[in-house]
Amino acid sequence: MNRRSLLKGGLLAGLGLPFLSAGDVLAKPAALKKKAKNIIMLVSDGMSQGTLNMADLYAQRAFGKTSAWMQLYRDNKVTRGLMDTASASSMVTDSAAASSSWGGGMRVNNGSLNVGPKGEKPQPILQKFKETGKKVGCVTTVPITHATPAGFCVNINSRNGMEEIASMYLNLKFDVMMGGGADYFGTKRKDGSLLPKYLTQGFKVVENKAEMMGYKGNGPILGIFAPDGLPYEIDRKNTPQLLKDVPSLAEMTSKAISLMKDHKDGFVLQVEGGRVDWAAHGNDIGGLIFDQLAFDEAVAIAIDFAEKDGETLVIITTDHANANPGLFSGSKADKNFDSLQLFKHSNQWVLNQLNRTSSPAQVMELIKSGQGMLISDAEAKNLLTHFSDIQEGQLYNDEKLPFYEMAKMQFKHTSVGWAGMDHAADFVEIAMFGPGSEQLRPLIKNTEVHNMMLHAAEVAEHYLVKA
Structure with missing residues (x-):
């Protein structure tokens, strides 16, 4: 008997184990050290x-300190991998298909929410966890009916049916749903406001930070803090009324955890920094950096809770890359990048206050006061010409603002450049902390996260998606 035969037959047989192929071994999840309650x-x-x-x-x-996410890497506190983000219809996914891969455990076509290419409708993961007795919820900086939260919650052919998704949430009666999207729940709906129905079903409806922070009840809560997406974090922090009325992602995350943490069967919460994507689509560097840092504050909240709790799996990732921005070389790269510390407002905030009738002097003054940049008269004139020459197809640009030209102009001032204005097919970062994190391998498909969560929580076998 050769050594390979001895290992396969003699050793395994001696241990009383059946013969297993390498494929059989790899197909099974890693043995869990501890169950994840949350x-x-x-x-x-x-x-x-x-x-x-x-x-x-x-x-x-x-600030003189690293980001919370990168500190987890530096301290070797998490299991880290890369994730293939493709959808069923493209190597380049959209957010609906990406979230559906986690929510339903299968790849669907771009634009669809948990409806497969052949009409399959896998049960979304928050519905599964709700059935097992857990509290469940989502918080986001975009409409709560948007693609990423909805991918954990519902089956619908098109992500654009946000009014219908708002109605679906009423019937699902999830425990915590907070973000933007008042237009999809309120009086701007074609069939009238849903909010009286939410109140009748026992929901607490909150519409500003004070109401959210003051809620102490046990019933479900719907928080809607903006007509559509919440303001960019850089604008929220530098506008006193917004800072007073609109909660940060970290504040929503902390509140959601506090409302669900004492439930005997635990909870499952999705947290989305949704406007990071919108800023990338607009090549809006102020919006991007500050919303990513706002997301990082939510990461710190989750990790702090998980470290103290000991029974919580934390997953940190993105659904796809977008626009691939970067800091580029040059003798002034450090100085230029540091000029971002003078930014008080996003490009969106600046451009919304300009139009074709604005003077170059007005443009120069507004950019100086809002972003600390001293642009030339020629740059101001060039920017103004593009208010009537907007690139078609730019997402989240209903006002037809010249985001591309603004970012192009900013490059020599900030040294930040962009590869485009849309999603990319990059493998992306994924990190896990806590019970169940040992399942993460160096490279996974996005669909694998669905079963990883179910395995971590040790739910019934019939909930698992069969590969």
Whole structure:
């Protein structure tokens, strides 16, 4: 008997084990050290590697400390891997298909939420966990009916049916749902406001930070803090009324955890930094960096809870890359990047106050006061010409603002460049902390996360998605 035969036959047989192929061994999940009572999955939507990197650089240079996410890497506290983000219809996914891969455990076509290419409708993961007795919820900086939270919650052919998704949430009666999207729940709906129905079903509806922070009840809560997406974090922090009325992602995360943490069967929470993606689509560096740092504050909240709790799996990732921004070389790269510390507002905030009738002097003054940049008269004139020449197809640009030209102009002032204005097919970062994190391998498919969460919580076998 050769050594390989001895290992396969003699040793395994001696241990009383059946013959197993390498494929059989690899197909089974890693033995779990401990059950996860709670799961918190944090998603920085549309986060490219450069976004993660620049947010950490900014934190070090502006605050003298590293980002919470990167500190987890430096301290070797998490299991780290890469994730293939493709959808059923494209190597380049959208957020609906990406979230569905986690929520339903299968790849669907771009634009669909948990409806497969052949009409399959896998049960979304928050519905599964709700059935097992856990409290469940989502918090986000975009509409709560948007693709990423909805991918954990519902089956619908098109992500654009956000009014219908708002109605679905009423019937599902999840425990915590907070973000933007008042237009999809309130009086702007074609069939009238849903909010009276939510109140009748026992929901607490909160519409500002004070109401959210003051809620102490046990019933389900719906928080809607903006008509559509929440303001960019850089604008929220530098606008007193917004800072007073609109909660940060970290504040929503902390509140959601506090409302669910004492439940005897535990909880599952999805947290999304949704406007990271919107900033990337707009090549909006102020919006991007500050929303990534706001997401990082939510990461710190989740990890702090998990370290103290000991029974919580934390997953930190993104659904796809977007626009692939980066800090580029040059003798002034350090100085230029540090100029971002003078930013008080996003490009969106600046451009929304300009139009074709604005004067170059007005443009120069607004950019100086809002972002600390001293641009030339020629740059101001060039920017103004593009208010009537907007690139078609830019997502989240209903006002038809010249985001591309603004970012192009900023490059020589900030040394931050962009590869495009849309999603990319990059493998992306995924990190896990706590019970169940030992399942993570160096490279996984996005669909594998679904069963990893179920395995970590040790739910019934019939909930698992069969590969």
